[in-house]
Amino acid sequence: MALATEQAGFKQIAVEDFRITEEPYYLPISDEVELFETAYRERVPVLLKGPTGAGKTRFVEYMSWRLHNRDGRGHEEGVPLITVACHEDLTASDLVGRYLLEGDETRWIDGPIARAVKNGAICYLDEIVEARKDTTVLIHPLTDYRRLLPLEKRGELLEAADGFLLVMSYNPGYQSALKDLKHSTRQRFIAIEFDYPPREQEAQIIAKESGVDPAIANDLAKLAEKVRNLKEHGLGEGVSTRLLVYAGKLIHDGISPRRACQVSIVWALTDDLEVQRSIEEVVSSIFE
Amino acid sequence: MSRATDLSLRYATELKGYGASLPDDFLAAANALEPRLPGAELDAWAQAGIDLAASSLRAWEAAAEYFRASPGVVERLGAEGMRDWSRIAAELSQRSSLMAAAFLKSTPEVLQSIRPGDLEAWSQQGDRLCRGNWKSIALSSLYFQVSPSLLHNVSLEALGRIVDIVDSLTERSYELATTCLETAPSIFASLPVPDREPFLRFARAVARASWADIRLYFERGPKLIEGIAPPERARYLDLAARVTAEVGRQGFPLFSDAAQALGTMPLELHARLLSFAERLSVGSPIASMEYLKSAPFVSSRLNEAQMAKWAEAGSNILNEEHNPEGAEAYFRLESARAEDMLALLSARVELSNVNQLLRMYAQALSGEPVAVQSAEALVDRNIGWVTESGATTEGNAIYLPPYVATFEEQDANFQVYKVFTTHQTGRMEFGSFVYEFGRDGAHAPGTAGRRELQVEEDRVNRAAETGVPMKEYVAPVTAMQRFFNMFEDRSLILGLFTIAEDTRIDAQTGREYGGIRRWLRVLQEHEANHRPPVELMGLRQAYMENLLRSSLGAPETMRWPQSLNEYLRRGIAALKVVELEGATVQDSAEVAQAIYDIAVAIPNVPESYADGKFDAVSEDMYQIAPGMPGEGEGAPNNMPGGEEMEFENPPQPEFRGDFKPELVQLMSKLKAQKDGSDDGPTAPLTKEQLMELLQNSAEISLGEWSEGDLDASLGAFLENIEQEAAKPAGDQKQSDQADGGDTPDGGKGDGGESDLKPEIDWFYYDEWDFRASDYRPRWTRVGERFSEQGDGEFYQETLRKYHGLVMETRRQFELMRPESFKKIKRLEDGDELDLDLAIEFHVDKKAGVGPQARIYNRRNKVERDVAVAFLLDMSASTDEEIEKQRQKYDTNDQDDFDGDPRKYFQWLAARRAKNAIEPPKRIIDLEKESTVLIVEALEAIGDSYGIFGFSGYGRDNVEFHVIKNLDEQMSETIHKRIDKIEPIRSTRMGPAIRHTIHKLDEFDAKVKILILVSDGRPQDHGYGRDRTEKEYAVHDTKQALLEAKRKGITPFLITVDKEGHDYLKQMCDDIGYEVVDDLETLPRRLPTLYRHLASE
């Protein structure tokens, strides 16, 4: 069933019909692929921990593609991926569903979790700590042996379809006492740690993603390593792979390396002039 | 009988009656005059003498002088002149015979300098000084006495001016006037002729403006102006005179300082400097002198053209902004603008300005929390490093020279710093200090193990041969030491290891950091062009020097005898091995060993002995392939013989700096042992082992130890090293301070004091000079320390006493919490249904009017994210009792008693009784109590807060007491600290506010508030032009408050000073403040105020 409706210039797809049809580029850093596959087989929920731009989202996409491909099913039947970006105003009904008034009638609309549960999708809750605590509790029955989603307002229970798996991501970097996961939530997941890849691998990713030549990619990865040394000594967060890819793209398109690093790394990272200046000095030491 | 004898006989008795010697004097004079004066004239002369003698009791002395001087003057004066002369004498004698005598006595000599016709004028100048009293008589007599010698050097007219000066001094002090006159002859004798008049002109100005300085001027003036270019002295003195005429007392000190400064400047610049000063003096006399005073300092930073630009900027403040005070501050260098301009123009880069930047840079490169400090600091620690001007590292921190001025451009000099830093960081990053004994390198297999056995065997054999027992074996402490132990000549192996390791680091750096390569090259070239001449070195030293030049990438600068080319070639080939990719410190050690075997066989003979001169090497030596010397090559032979010179390693290139791997390994070993993280054999190092290392190490130059007391100084040295090792890694408080951190000397106040004293961290802040409209840079020094601890009972006591109030404020504060949820109504979608709206909607719909389903509400959580800092005035005035304060204001107290004495006595008795039970309450007590209450309230609401007190004395010692830091948790300790809030000294508000701003700024919060609680206006020693001036302090405080606003901090002032309204209005402008009228309401008022402030 091709539900995608093609309109003037853009494509609209119902979430549950979203499949990743082309292999996303993902370079495994350690044993995360194997771990995830096993977890999926055993239907153990997964928590992806790690700093921003370290490849968590890309990994989930890759896994979603890989899983449905390996199962040898066609695209339509494969494992869909439903992603929810969590934020502090996210409520339970945003996730589960709600009644809407429509003229004289009310109509029930499924939320993304409900859809995922029904369709056996991987439901990826991005930045789960941002969501309010009462929202997080809602997923508890889904993540233990019961695999149930209560629809309170309808007085119903939804049992998860076979392919369903809950995956969350979490960045321990800016965790404050306020924004931490409850233990009862945390302890329902296995945690896969993500960190920025080692220099050679990161260089490989940058080269592949941005098309820049390997020597420059290597210098960018080297720069990243140096800048990350400043974490907690002036910088809150190290530079992400994502930013390096941006820099690589700019360089690839003809911007000078120093300038590209300035706009995509230095200025993106901090507003502190002194710190900016020292990163720029590192940049100018590495790039001619 | 001659007429003379005749006259003498006639007057003898009379004369004798005046004075015993007179007849003889008379006779002698008359005899001398007789041939020269006609009869009548001689009579008249005699008569005048008699009259003089008769004129008063002591006039005979004058008469005696008259007779004695006469023969000496008669020739010059002639008969008529003699008559005038005696007339003048007679007139003077009327006033004082003493004066007349002095006049008469000096006349013969004076007449050598002046014309007879000027006698009258000369005497009148002396007469002017005489006012009839004895002091004035003595002074004018002195005038006549010193006249002869003075007139040798100055004109009569100038003498007149000296008299003017002396005369004006007499109004103040005769003693001073006398001294001046006494010293005048020698001064004017010593002054070069052209300087005399200008010297006098300035003297007159000083006498008028600040008479007391005249003596100093006479004493030191001539010396002071000696340093000034002779043709410019007059201009300078006249400038000083004009300035002094305007500024009065300050004039002389300005003259003196500026003259001294000028004296240190090259003579050919004086004219230009003075011209500029003269231009300035029109608008501001002070600025012109300050300009001269600062010239030496400014010229140490700027070249001539830059200096001119710098001065021009200052002169614009004067002439375009019409701000003389600003210009004065500028030229006095007490101005942020002046410093900024200096920094902008100067090519020289100061470490203090870039140290923070370099620290982060080094940290990024090395991944270690390195500190960056001035090399001077390391030398001071006396742990083996002695060069203050180079770069180095001891493994934890990087040490750099205090400034760099190698090149003409600022950026280039900054790049020099960067290369320095990169090289030192490279030692950490690329592992210069991780040498392990005997391990293989990436390119050269490890041979140290084999060598060690060989060396040991040789030693045993030698002992057997010579019969001299072997030195007792002491186990080496570090791998580096064990390595160096294998070599006879430790200095040579250290030199070679240093060259190899530096070469490796440079190569690695170039490979890893493409961007720095260019500047590394520039510096290498610069160094290569500044090497000491090879020709003066011995052969072995020249060998080392050539290796070094090759490693600097400058083979064309090598100089070496053609016949010995092969050895140099082998050395260079070996050195190139460490330039290969992947080379480690192990390779460097292997390379150093290999070259050692060559070098040690080269005698250190002078060039003349060498077989052939030191020639430029052939070009095939420029491109040598890397390679270790082959086994078969063996040691050099056929070396020239002759007497050897003393060997010394060639000096280190600046950017590579000192390298002391043995000491660094020792320190990290000691450190590891202290931390218990040493994974080697656990036996502690013995003192014997350590002494052995230090005694042998080539890294400590022997010159540092006094010959006789080697053991004692080594012991002290060891102690220093051990202390150093005990410090935690990355101890870098100094460089971590924020804007206050760039201390001029990088010094921390009392690092070395005992543990009992509270540790003080010093911070420097600018101060606002409202007259100059400019900051005075780093003007104040704030010492932050934790408050001492008192009794915790005070806190509990206060809670008990104010129980009701505490409960009430807590409740009020708790109420603030829900305010932080904002309800947004009328949404199409939300968390809760609004019943009213829902009904309305249905009604509307039924009624068929525009049904819009906006019936949801949503609560948006607004997180409270407030940080507040309380800054309490701990000045001495807070010691004042409240009662007294009240009386000070309530003058109509008596009215309360309706004139009824009984009521008054009742009141008095009641008060006494009260005082007896509880001591009178002071302002500070109220501050303390209020603190307790606000703490309770804040704990209820959960805002972050800090409590600080301030006081101190003078700009160098602003005390900042931390009672609770913003991120500190409330605890019993803090209760105790609150008790120790006590009155200390002055109130320099500005720096205290600035330091609080600094603290708030470092803290992460959305809303930041600074509340200052004080009891009066800002006040401190030197916080204003003089003791009575209040403006300055008020302006500075206002400026500090504005700085707070600029940083997004809300400042608020609370004062209990009822007279506060006047200055607060000025100080606070649009900043909130409150005067708490009834002191005792402060504890109640503070929480209320906070509630308003923090919920806005």
Ligand SMILES: Nc1ncnc2c1ncn2[C@@H]1O[C@H](COP(=O)(O)OP(=O)(O)OP(=O)(O)O)[C@@H](O)[C@H]1O
């Ligand atoms: N292992 C990897 N293989 C391929 N690409 C990677 C990898 N790691 C990171 N990337 C690149 O980094 C980018 C950012 O990764 P991604 O968006 O997955 O980060 P994230 O961890 O989800 O970050 P955030 O926490 O901010 O959402 C990707 O678009 C991709 O280009």
Ligand SMILES: [Mg+2]
């Ligand atoms: Mg993501």
